[in-house]
Amino acid sequence: MRQAYKPKPVNPVNPVKKMKYKHMKFGFSIHKDRQINLDIADRSVFHRVSLIEPSINRCIFCGGCSSTCSAGMFTDMSFRRVSLFLRRGMNKEAKELIKKCLLCGKCSMVCPRDINIRHTMIILKKEIDSL
Numbered sequence: 089m090r091q092a093y094k095p096k097p098v099n100p101v102n103p104v105k106k107m108k109y110k111h112m113k114f115g116f117s118i119h120k121d122r123q124i125n126l127d128i129a130d131r132s133v134f135h136r137v138s139l140i141e142p143s144i145n146r147c148i149f150c151g152g153c154s155s156t157c158s159a160g161m162f163t164d165m166s167f168r169r170v171s172l173f174l175r176r177g178m179n180k181e182a183k184e185l186i187k188k189c190l191l192c193g194k195c196s197m198v199c200p201r202d203i204n205i206r207h208t209m210i211i212l213k214k215e216i217d218s219l
């Protein structure tokens with residue numbers, strides 16, 4: 089014989105306290121916070137490089153360099169991303185990309201802002217030991 093349904097006793101102060109939300113699927117999840125506080129980010133590498141090669145300040149992040157990058161054909165190398173990472177103080181992420189540059193100089197030939205990217209990469213390759 090079927091037993092009658094007996095609801096579990098709930099906490100009268102907070103009825104939802106004992107619910108286990110971590111096992112429930114809502115169809116979305118909360119992403120890790122990606123805010124960058126530029127007041128505390130370590131932008132020292134970017135400032136050092138821009139003192140030696142000031143043209144890096146002219147970057148408009150158009151992606152022309154990334155689309156012609158020789159290393160980018162086989163890896164995730166992109167000078168546009170390197171430039172962004174350094175401005176945001178994400179030096180470790182930039183370091184991983186800098187290591188992949190072949191110093192071929194194709195990016196410098198297509199940059200609409202006439203940035204000497206190859207020279208910038210040479211400086212950065214010397215700097216990455218401090219990253």
Ligand code: SF4
Nearest residue numbers: 147150151152153199
């Ligand atoms: S092509 Fe020049 S301006 Fe465009 S993202 Fe690359 S470095 Fe910046």
Ligand code: SF4
Nearest residue numbers: 157189190192193195
């Ligand atoms: S110099 Fe480096 S970043 Fe520029 S196209 Fe060559 S491999 Fe890519």
